[in-house]
Amino acid sequence: xxxxxxxxxxxxxxxxxxxxxxxxxxDLVAGSFDELMDVAYASLSPGYPKFHKMxxxxxxGFMTSEYLFQNTNALESIDKTKVGLVISNKSSSxxxxxxxxxMLMKGVASPSVFVYTLPNILIGEICIRNKFKGxxxxxxSESYNISNQVNYISLxxxxxxxxxxxGGWVELMKDSYKSFLYLVTKCAKxxxxxxxxxxxxxxxxxx
Amino acid sequence: xxDTVLLTGLGIISAIGTNxxxxxxxxxxxxxxxxPCRYLGTIHxxxxxxxEVKLSNKELAVMHDIDPGLSRTILLSYHAAKxxxxxxxxxxxxxxxxxxxxxxSVGGMDRTELFFEDFTKDKFSGDLHDVMNHDCGKxxxxxxxxxxxxxxxxxxxxxxxxxxxxxxLGSRLIKAGKLDIVIAGGVDSLTKFTLNGFNSLMxxxxxxxxxxxxxxxxxxxxxxxxxxxxxxxxxxxDLAVSPYCSLSGYANxxxxxxxxxxxxxxxxxxxxxxxxxxxSKLTPxxxxxxxxxxxxxxxxxxxxxxxVERIFHPxxxxxxxxxxxxGHTLGASGAVEAVFSAIAIxxxxxxxxxxxxxxxxxxxxxxxxxxTENLKIENVLSNSFGFGGxxxxxxxxxxx
Amino acid sequence: MQNxxxxxxxxxxxxxVKPEDIGDDQxxxxxxxxxxxxxxxxxxxxxxxxxxxxxxxxxxxxxVFRSVNSMARYITEHKK
Numbered sequence: 001x002x003x004x005x006x007x008x009x010x011x012x013x014x015x016x017x018x019x020x021x022x023x024x025x026x027d028l029v030a031g032s033f034d035e036l037m038d039v040a041y042a043s044l045s046p047g048y049p050k051f052h053k054m055x056x057x058x059x060x061g062f063m064t065s066e067y068l069f070q071n072t073n074a075l076e077s078i079d080k081t082k083v084g085l086v087i088s089n090k091s092s093s094x095x096x097x098x099x100x101x102x103m104l105m106k107g108v109a110s111p112s113v114f115v116y117t118l119p120n121i122l123i124g125e126i127c128i129r130n131k132f133k134g135x136x137x138x139x140x141s142e143s144y145n146i147s148n149q150v151n152y153i154s155l156x157x158x159x160x161x162x163x164x165x166x167g168g169w170v171e172l173m174k175d176s177y178k179s180f181l182y183l184v185t186k187c188a189k190x191x192x193x194x195x196x197x198x199x200x201x202x203x204x205x206x207x
Numbered sequence: 208x209x210d211t212v213l214l215t216g217l218g219i220i221s222a223i224g225t226n227x228x229x230x231x232x233x234x235x236x237x238x239x240x241x242x243p244c245r246y247l248g249t250i251h252x253x254x255x256x257x258x259e260v261k262l263s264n265k266e267l268a269v270m271h272d273i274d275p276g277l278s279r280t281i282l283l284s285y286h287a288a289k290x291x292x293x294x295x296x297x298x299x300x301x302x303x304x305x306x307x308x309x310x311x312s313v314g315g316m317d318r319t320e321l322f323f324e325d326f327t328k329d330k331f332s333g334d335l336h337d338v339m340n341h342d343c344g345k346x347x348x349x350x351x352x353x354x355x356x357x358x359x360x361x362x363x364x365x366x367x368x369x370x371x372x373x374x375x376l377g378s379r380l381i382k383a384g385k386l387d388i389v390i391a392g393g394v395d396s397l398t399k400f401t402l403n404g405f406n407s408l409m410x411x412x413x414x415x416x417x418x419x420x421x422x423x424x425x426x427x428x429x430x431x432x433x434x435x436x437x438x439x440x441x442x443x444x445d446l447a448v449s450p451y452c453s454l455s456g457y458a459n460x461x462x463x464x465x466x467x468x469x470x471x472x473x474x475x476x477x478x479x480x481x482x483x484x485x486x487s488k489l490t491p492x493x494x495x496x497x498x499x500x501x502x503x504x505x506x507x508x509x510x511x512x513x514x515v516e517r518i519f520h521p522x523x524x525x526x527x528x529x530x531x532x533x534g535h536t537l538g539a540s541g542a543v544e545a546v547f548s549a550i551a552i553x554x555x556x557x558x559x560x561x562x563x564x565x566x567x568x569x570x571x572x573x574x575x576x577x578x579t580e581n582l583k584i585e586n587v588l589s590n591s592f593g594f595g596g597x598x599x600x601x602x603x604x605x606x607x
Numbered sequence: 608m609q610n611x612x613x614x615x616x617x618x619x620x621x622x623x624v625k626p627e628d629i630g631d632d633q634x635x636x637x638x639x640x641x642x643x644x645x646x647x648x649x650x651x652x653x654x655x656x657x658x659x660x661x662x663x664x665x666x667x668x669x670x671v672f673r674s675v676n677s678m679a680r681y682i683t684e685h686k687k
Contacts, residue, residue, distance in 0.1 A: 049621075104399075111645055114405075123596075123597070124461070124463070124466050128464065128465070133463055133474065133478055137365060137372055140363070409651075465644075
């Protein structure tokens with residue numbers, strides 16, 4: 001019997017609202033990105049003050065992951081060294097890079113801003129929060145290549161390199177942002193695998 | 208589908224040489240490439256020694272007949288990738304699936320930061336050509352296009368483990384039968400942005416760095432590019448190319464401790480090395496040389512050293528950090544050190560630390576201090592650990 | 608001192624902390640405000656930006672930044 005892989009949960013943030021497993025969370029709607037993050041943090045109350053020090057890209061990825069894990073217990077029985085992350089975006093950490101460069105030109109090299117001038121730091125933040133120690137990678141591409149991501153994650157799962165994987169797209173550049181994270185694991189017995197490009201594409205397009 | 212992935216070609220450019228023979232010669236003659244800043248126009252010019260490639264953009268462009276106004280990242284990447292490409296026999300008429308995978312943290316930032324300064328003073332000044340190639344993916348696309356390796360093109364950005372991860376991905380795609388020949392590696396060029404950024408973290412040495420030394424205070428930044436040609440044993444056989452070595456094991460793990468520092472016990476490094484060993488089916492005792500990530504920072508060398516001791520104690524293989532010669536080439540470092548690892552196996556050599564005097568007080572490991580030849584080097588472990596806790600270990604093995 | 612506390616909260620993005628809630632002798636690191644190594648580096652930037660003081664040796668950090676009091680003392684001694 002070939003193993004089947006299932007999308008256990010997903011979450012997304014864009015256009016001033018937060019979506020979890022297909023439903024838009026009605027009370028979590030705001031104007032600006034910063035306001036949305038404040039509303040989300042107040043609502044979730046994760047008790048994680050380090051959140052406020054993150055750059056916008058990491059806040060976006062982190063908050064999306066918090067909603068992703070909120071109503072699923074799919075990770076409970078999984079060894080944290082076997083949880084992986086495969087994420088992409090288009091702009092890398094450019095939003096923060098510009099912030100750092102602007103400060104630099106005023107003569108200030110801010111270490112707390114510099115720390116976020118790499119896109120994979122957002123993966124680091126999610127791992128630190130959840131103690132995930134599995135494989136992680138960050139790809140940069142002009143647009144979200146779901147097919148490549150599905151192939152990559154399937155390979156990791158099939159070869160037992162990970163037992164669960166968080167995949168997705170976390171993109172932010174000035175006022176434009178969109179995130180989509182999903183959790184995929186081996187399907188429960190008897191369940192048909194739905195970890196397919198078409199399904200992810202449908203969800204992504206609705207966010 | 209194949210189980211064996213071979214390294215059949217190498218291309219490299221760094222502070223210690225513009226090709227493989229020059230680089231090895233620098234080790235042999237104990238000549239570090241780290242020195243006073245010559246090309247980067249930074250206010251820190253006379254403060255921090257750098258591992259600069261000893262060619263200007265113009266010189267690089269003339270060598271390859273490409274636009275000198277292009278980002279230095281593109282120029283370096285093309286130089287090294289072309290060298291790797293040139294080792295492949297003529298593929299005309301052959302229907303191989305070819306991929307190009309490159310890792311970088313800087314992208315075309317070297318040009319953008321020049322543009323930005325003018326632009327912020329006057330929105331009509333600054334040359335827009337400078338920003339066209341800013342994106343991380345632009346150097347990858349340019350080089351892939353020029354080499355005709357376009358069946359699969361991908362850019363990774365995971366800080367200092369980027370190009371090691373490129374090599375891992377290349378191998379996986381070959382094993383899965385998705386690609387036949389992959390040129391994988393990475394590039395980063397020096398920018399004021401990075402130098403100021405690392406300086407703000409107070410982990411840069413004002414002198415020649417001393418990785419693994421008790422007195423170490425930080426790293427020296429470097430730049431460069433390196434690519435390896437990967438193919439299955441079957442394709443290598445069909446093309447009649449003889450390999451440097453195989454890529455027998457690899458793994459990536461997340462240290463999940465801090466954005467820019469490793470956990471004290473080196474958990475991420477430990478997990479990555481352990482998993483790579485498991486994959487290669489080797490015991491620690493079978494590793495003949497470790498090319499350490501060894502940046503020269505207090506934190507990295509302690510964490511990595513501890514992780515090495517957890518696995519290899521009490522019999523340590525020869526080990527060193529070649530960053531003491533090249534500087535820390537950031538996104539390129541994984542591939543730069545993969546090239547050195549391949550040569551270590553092919554030529555039976557190990558590389559030294561450039562400057563080392565004091566054993567780390569909490570550790571037992573002591574690096575090699577002289578370039579050593581005529582050794583039997585069968586398995587090499589190479590570490591690359593990036594910010595964000597991204598830890599990768601690669602294992603290269605002799606092919607009979 | 609109050610001014611310094613405002614600057615600290617501002618520089619370190621301590622959103623949930625009110626300047627007046629920081630005790631003069633309260634340990635800033637580990638327990639207390641729970642600041643980390645990057646915060647320490649930002650405090651070095653704070654000294655440079657607001658007081659023109661350059662802390663050249665990172666090792667001096669723990670002593671200088673132990674509390675608001677120790678920071679204020681250092682600033683008074685080294686202010687340009």
